[in-house]
Amino acid sequence: MENLLSFWRKGSVRSLTYQWGLVVAIICGMIWVYDTATTNMARLGLKTGFDFLTDEAGFPISPALIDYTPQSTYIEAMIVTLLNTIFLSLIAIILATILGFFIAMFKLSPNLLLRKFGNGYVEVFRNVPLLLQLFFWYFAALKMLPMKRSSISFFDVAFLNIEGFFIPLPILEGGAEFVAWAVLIATLISAIIWVWAKHRQKNTGQPFPSLILGAGLIILLPLLVAWALDFPVTWEVPKFGRFNFEGGTALEPEFTAMVFGLTLYNAAFVGEIIRAGIQSVDKGQKEAAGSIGFTNMQTYSQVIVPQAMRFIIPPITNQYLSLAKSTALAGAIGYADFFWAMDGAIAPQTGQVMELQAITLAGYLGISLFIAMLMAIYNHMTRIPER
Amino acid sequence: MKFLNSKIGRLTVMSAAIASLGIMATAAKADRLADVKKAGILHCGVVPGVPGYAYPNKAGKMVGFDVDLCRAVAAAVLGDADKIKTTKMKLPVAFNAMKAGTVDVVTHRFTWTFARDVGQGLDFTRVMVFDGQGFMVRKSLGVKSARELDGATFCQSAGATTQGNVSDYFRKHGMKFKQVTFGSMGEAQKAYDAKRCDVFCTDKYGLGARRLAMTNPDEHMILPETISNEPISPMVGHGDQVWKDIVVWTFNSLIAAEEFGITSKNVDEMRSSAKNPFVQRILGTTGKFGAKIGLGKDWAYNAIKAVGNYGEMWEKHLGKDSRLKMGRGKNILHTKGGLLISPPFR
Numbered sequence: 001m002e003n004l005l006s007f008w009r010k011g012s013v014r015s016l017t018y019q020w021g022l023v024v025a026i027i028c029g030m031i032w033v034y035d036t037a038t039t040n041m042a043r044l045g046l047k048t049g050f051d052f053l054t055d056e057a058g059f060p061i062s063p064a065l066i067d068y069t070p071q072s073t074y075i076e077a078m079i080v081t082l083l084n085t086i087f088l089s090l091i092a093i094i095l096a097t098i099l100g101f102f103i104a105m106f107k108l109s110p111n112l113l114l115r116k117f118g119n120g121y122v123e124v125f126r127n128v129p130l131l132l133q134l135f136f137w138y139f140a141a142l143k144m145l146p147m148k149r150s151s152i153s154f155f156d157v158a159f160l161n162i163e164g165f166f167i168p169l170p171i172l173e174g175g176a177e178f179v180a181w182a183v184l185i186a187t188l189i190s191a192i193i194w195v196w197a198k199h200r201q202k203n204t205g206q207p208f209p210s211l212i213l214g215a216g217l218i219i220l221l222p223l224l225v226a227w228a229l230d231f232p233v234t235w236e237v238p239k240f241g242r243f244n245f246e247g248g249t250a251l252e253p254e255f256t257a258m259v260f261g262l263t264l265y266n267a268a269f270v271g272e273i274i275r276a277g278i279q280s281v282d283k284g285q286k287e288a289a290g291s292i293g294f295t296n297m298q299t300y301s302q303v304i305v306p307q308a309m310r311f312i313i314p315p316i317t318n319q320y321l322s323l324a325k326s327t328a329l330a331g332a333i334g335y336a337d338f339f340w341a342m343d344g345a346i347a348p349q350t351g352q353v354m355e356l357q358a359i360t361l362a363g364y365l366g367i368s369l370f371i372a373m374l375m376a377i378y379n380h381m382t383r384i385p386e387r
Numbered sequence: 388m389k390f391l392n393s394k395i396g397r398l399t400v401m402s403a404a405i406a407s408l409g410i411m412a413t414a415a416k417a418d419r420l421a422d423v424k425k426a427g428i429l430h431c432g433v434v435p436g437v438p439g440y441a442y443p444n445k446a447g448k449m450v451g452f453d454v455d456l457c458r459a460v461a462a463a464v465l466g467d468a469d470k471i472k473t474t475k476m477k478l479p480v481a482f483n484a485m486k487a488g489t490v491d492v493v494t495h496r497f498t499w500t501f502a503r504d505v506g507q508g509l510d511f512t513r514v515m516v517f518d519g520q521g522f523m524v525r526k527s528l529g530v531k532s533a534r535e536l537d538g539a540t541f542c543q544s545a546g547a548t549t550q551g552n553v554s555d556y557f558r559k560h561g562m563k564f565k566q567v568t569f570g571s572m573g574e575a576q577k578a579y580d581a582k583r584c585d586v587f588c589t590d591k592y593g594l595g596a597r598r599l600a601m602t603n604p605d606e607h608m609i610l611p612e613t614i615s616n617e618p619i620s621p622m623v624g625h626g627d628q629v630w631k632d633i634v635v636w637t638f639n640s641l642i643a644a645e646e647f648g649i650t651s652k653n654v655d656e657m658r659s660s661a662k663n664p665f666v667q668r669i670l671g672t673t674g675k676f677g678a679k680i681g682l683g684k685d686w687a688y689n690a691i692k693a694v695g696n697y698g699e700m701w702e703k704h705l706g707k708d709s710r711l712k713m714g715r716g717k718n719i720l721h722t723k724g725g726l727l728i729s730p731p732f733r
Binding site: 060142244334 | 478479486503538545565570571574575582585
């Protein structure tokens with residue numbers, strides 16, 4: 001008995017018991033939920049299973065980034081809308097980060113007007129519910145855009161009206177693959193130059209304009225190749241058909257309103273995160289940089305921002321995750337996102353709610369984990385090296 | 388804020404429905420009649436805000452054809468048509484709430500389809516409106532027929548039978564179309580009203596109601612084509628046959644009442660003096676029909692007295708006494724060449 005008590009008093013034994021006890025309890029709980037769910041569903045006469053995934057979806061999806069018709073299967077509908085969700089998240093994350101950076105700069109600016117503007121922006125956009133903002137941008141856009149008969153023409157190749165922004169679509173011809181190769185090769189060379197320049201700067205302190213050179217290379221080399229091949233691309237210009245412009249491709253108001261709403265809303269949070277990150281860098285760093293002759297630009301890009309990044313990455317990762325998940329509101333204003341397809345279109349048709357919920361959860365979990373993984377890699381790269 | 392509330396409400400109800408479906412063993416009890424009697428109130432899921440079917444009147448009370456169906460059941464079961472609780476539900480939510488058994492009856496404008504009826508844990512009761520899908524366009528578009536809509540853009544709501552019907556119709560006629568599909572009918576209607584789309588489509592009797600909600604109803608017209616067959620039926624949970632019988636026969640009694648000339652006005656007189664044995668059985672003067680379905684002998688009498696017969700309901704909410712002024716189409720008695728028929732009360 002004495003032995004048993006002293007064994008139990010060992011910290012490691014106790015914590016292991018608690019931990020494994022919890023794991024077992026969670027597993028039992030999950031089994032119980034699964035069991036009651038299946039029993040109840042059987043009692044209600046509900047079919048379960050994933051056979052429906054290969055049935056014909058029957059509804060169109062617009063926009064679709066890959067080939068899709070109403071005759072495609074449910075699983076294809078899911079992939080198309082999942083791509084829409086990822087595409088929307090990606091665009092909104094990039095734009096919100098850029099805008100958020102400017103908002104942070106405004107808030108840190110010595111200029112009173114800019115500072116007040118930054119403050120006002122943050123307070124307005126982060127304190128109004130996102131769904132409300134989305135409705136506002138969507139219906140405001142519909143009110144402001146010109147009607148179809150009075151479309152605004154941009155040099156007779158692009159047109160703007162209430163159904164969207166119609167732009168020419170490039171149709172690739174033979175030889176276009178060489179241009180793609182040129183882009184790839186230029187990117188590779190730029191990467192090599194960048195690594196070499198970094199290495200040289202570390203050893204000798206000599207800077208090298210690798211970014212400008214790289215950008216120039218990536219733009220000019222493919223252009224040169226395209227010129228040599230007599231530009232292997234034709235443009236399909238939108239033409240007014242019976243009801244609207246046909247041909248080309250269109251940026252629809254639903255997508256635009258989503259990008260607008262998500263960007264403006266999230267930029268307010270991103271701005272605050274970046275501002276806090278920059279302010280968390282000790283003032284002495286800036287003064288030290290100034291004292292050895294760094295310009296304001298150099299101080300920020302070489303000293304402040306790299307250090308601020310370590311404070312910015314964890315909260316900004318949260319913000320990106322929150323943005324990606326909030327794309328699920330898109331269905332409300334008619335943009336065909338993943339949640340729209342699962343909850344709005346497929347669930348009422350098939351009634352396979354449990355299965356669809358599971359797939360939806362897995363889909364969003366996948367997106368979130370992917371973003372978190374990318375950010376963790378970046379965080380790892382920018383961390384303070386410890387010896 | 389209304390949209391926000393409804394979105395949050397929708398998500399809450401949705402998760403509650405899932406939770407009760409999956410986890411709580413209390414869902415979909417076998418004896419709903421006893422439950423409703425015990426609660427003393429009938430809980431109905433109705434369509435959110437469609438004039439004529441279910442919409443708040445000036446006093447803020449929900450009224451309409453669908454609400455009256457609910458009131459008829461409450462009158463038959465509880466003896467009081469006002470003992471109802473209506474919850475406005477968007478289409479997918481109504482579907483899930485019904486499956487999970489959180490409501491007693493759904494009188495939402497649901498089309499009866501194979502996929503919805505089979506293996507879904509719910510039952511359709513009987514067709515109360517024979518509808519079909521139609522198209523609404525602006526008169527200024529100059530379109531006279533749906534066959535001229537090649538290349539047009541449609542506004543519609545997700546999850547409805549609408550989506551499939553439009554793609555089938557256009558595929559059949561080799562025409563192309565674009566569509567914007569919204570989370571709810573309300574947003575689809577607003578977007579069409581804001582001229583985002585050329586065409587707004589849903590069931591024709593729904594279109595008539597929705598036209599009135601446009602900024603300028605006179606600018607719009609409904610095209611002659613009916614591209615689908617949409618039998619609209621209220622739903623109950625699957626597996627409780629007693630409850631289903633009660634709901635189905637209450638609805639039957641409203642149609643039979645029209646056939647035999649029983650109205651909310653003359654129902655008392657008919658009960659005391661009618662010689663027709665069918666009328667006597669419906670109104671409980673002879674036979675024990677009420678007791679056979681677990682209700683009092685006045686069940687159908689109460690229902691008819693509260694909401695009137697089918698014809699009265701139609702004219703009051705959808706027909707000439709309403710703002711909608713819609714004709715009854717196929718929704719007239721079989722004796723007059725329509726599709727409405729009640730199995731005999733025998």
